[in-house]
Amino acid sequence: MENLRLLFDAPILSLQLLLDGVLIGAIFALAAYGMALVWGVVGLINVSQGELVMLGGYAAWFLYRAGLHPLFAVPLAAALLFVAGWLLYRAVIFRVVDKDLFTSILATFGLSILIQQLANTLFGADVRTAESGFGTLFLFGGAVTVSRIKLISFAAALLTGAFLMLFLKRSRMGQAIRATAQNARAARVMGVDTDRVYAWTFALNAAICGASGALVAMTWVVHPYLGLPYTVRSFMIVIIAGLGNVAGVLFAALGLGVAENFAGFILGAEYQAAFVFTLLVAILVWRRFWLARERRHLQ
């Protein structure tokens, strides 16, 4: 806990942690937005969300190894993951769409284990980074450092999110998706091919994860096991913000990024993962007691 004292002695440290937290938070927001999309439209909680992010990261890394600058890898990784998502939907997901929520959780969890182990076997367990070579910014006379790539990732994440929102609002498929989210049966009656909508939604989600993953590869590291924490983060953010609340997702995600950063600093890096998972339980239990005051149940 000496680190906690450090925060009070050198407040500029808090600024550093805050900044880093906000910057990584945008990437969390992107993954969370995708999860909310699938949850709201298809009615499915995708526990393999983090693995899709991981795959996006590896896609970016391989492209980087092939000579492509990581920044261009972002849209490419998104495109690759779109295809992967479509294939996953056609192979597995469509079979659990109309089943109960537990089946879809278990199925996507199985999928996440499959993808994770596949990555581990094919790519090896080493951590990788896609170097972007953008260097570091020094603020406040060197007391606060910001790697430029993190700033760029932040912007890229927000841009991707905005692009997705535009797509959902303006395009025909986007409108079909929104109609299905509101009332699938009515949409079907109106001629919407809900199966295609579900496939598109899942594939779009995969693309979003691909983009997030590519950003993660640039700003952090990728390894086969980075998936589950991302899934849990996305779930937490969606739970806090509620489905359909885009601004809420963003703020919750940024908040989570900051909280994680501070926790990692105060408690030590080896406890950062523990913090994420414990926070999940704490949020769920707190929310349940809060709802119980209204005698409503947490579903």
Add this chain to the structure above:
Amino acid sequence: MIASSALRRRLLLACGIVLALLFPALAPAYRSQMALLWVMIVFALTWDLLGGQMGYNSFGNVLFFGVGMYACVLVQRDAGLGYYTGLFVGTAVGALAAVALAGLLGSGILGLRGHSFAIGTLGLGIAAGELAGGWDFVGAGGGMVPPLFPGALGGRETFFYYLCFALAAATFASLRWLYAGRFGLVLNAIRDDEDKAEAMGLRTTRYKTTAWCVCAFFLGLSGGAVGNLLGFIDPREVAFAGPTFGVWMVLMAILGGKGTLWGPVLGAVVFHVTKELFWTYLLGWQRVALGLLIVVIVVFFPLGILGWARERWPERFGHRIEDGAAESGR
């Protein structure tokens, strides 16, 4: 007719028990694997109590397994008892610690429903692993090593085989007794419609917590046994192994047919044998194959083996609805 079929079943069970007791002599090379199979059966049965009978699909039961394991080895390390005393006191302490934890967390965690419970317990199990992985007192990332078995060479495997078998038998018998009484019915009522159960005045929290404590008890016992059987405790890979043991618990019960007594047992056997085959013949790809198996089971066999058997041969596996003794009240 009925009498002889019950007799036949009893005879089969007796044969099975005799075989199980003679196993170390019959196939000594597989003692440890079979010991683990008995533990898998405990895993599946306890998960089914909560998930299949009560409808609370937990991904975090492994929490109690790990707590039991750590508590046991701590006792063995620090209490200064002889090996066997230490082991038995340790497993008992492990079980009690697990039950205490279940009782403590029960009102909070069991108040979650549906997907919140599933993912919340998943987080709980993994959080425990991460916390243990950072705590120096219990060895942090390096884990702990239980004391060496004092007996003759080969005695260790035989000892733990019988220990695990006894555990599995005790778990099965206890659950059978529980399901025979009204407690089983209350759990089923909670599964089918918890709001209705509350509207009828049932003290659902009390029964949910009790069920979880029962799970915790047997999982806590197994924790101590397995920790000593394997000879080392790793916080993430062995004790609080969410993505392996934690998921397998769910899978085995579903594979065999959840909500039944023999389903989880069957599922555990099939799953464990398949897993061992994968490890032997698909080395390098065994985990991938296992992940694939999980998806296949969940997507294509949600009813499990017994569920499928029930549909296929309702006369033999279904339940009687005409006049007769069969399934009248409990």
Add this chain to the structure above:
Amino acid sequence: MSAILEVERVSKAFGGLVANKEVTLRVPEGAICGLIGPNGSGKTTLFNSIVGQHPIDAGSIRFQGREISRLHVAQIARLGLLRTFQQTRIYGGMTCMQNMVISVPTSELGWRSMFRKSPPSDLRKAEDLLHFVGLHAKRHLRARDLSFGQQKLLEFAMALMSGPRMLLLDEPTAGINPTLINGLLDQLRQVNAQLGITLLVIEHNMRVIMNLAQYIYCLAHGELLAEGKPEQVQKDPRVLDAYLGAR
């Protein structure tokens, strides 16, 4: 006759929507009262408030003289006030007999008795009640395999098994074959007369409720519109207006 249920100026709003506004009603012990009103008038919300499914915003609810507005559903059920659901809720995965047996009064379900089998007296009582509602032949069927009407009867039998002092019935004849409705009315009258169970019934079927109830309350737009004996309420112009939508 003393009132077994006293609802006084109960109000409940969900967000901006006012579901109940200052509703007052009294149900005398041993009586059969009706609660009518067009769709959306707040009848089921009132039931939910009474049994403790949600907290009320204002007012008081007393059962057998005891304030229950702050109690939870299970506590109120244990006091002897039960309700049936509009959508009919039973334990689908269990057989009818099991549904019945698990509905014994919880005062009889002591901690230790939970781990024993049901006593033969419980089984007999369950069979008798299933006979009473006409489900005896189906007693080993899984509840979810019953028809909707049969499930309704099962739910009713389960409520009786619990030995309540008062039953809130939410549209007990909805979905029942019209030829069987008279039989159900007889059953309701019988449990009221012989077992002394007070009934408060939400109904849309006017013929049923006017024949069954001794006193009727009519809600509209969340407020109490009219009350009185069936003959009076039937002719009340405000009630007719509310149903025909002149308001």
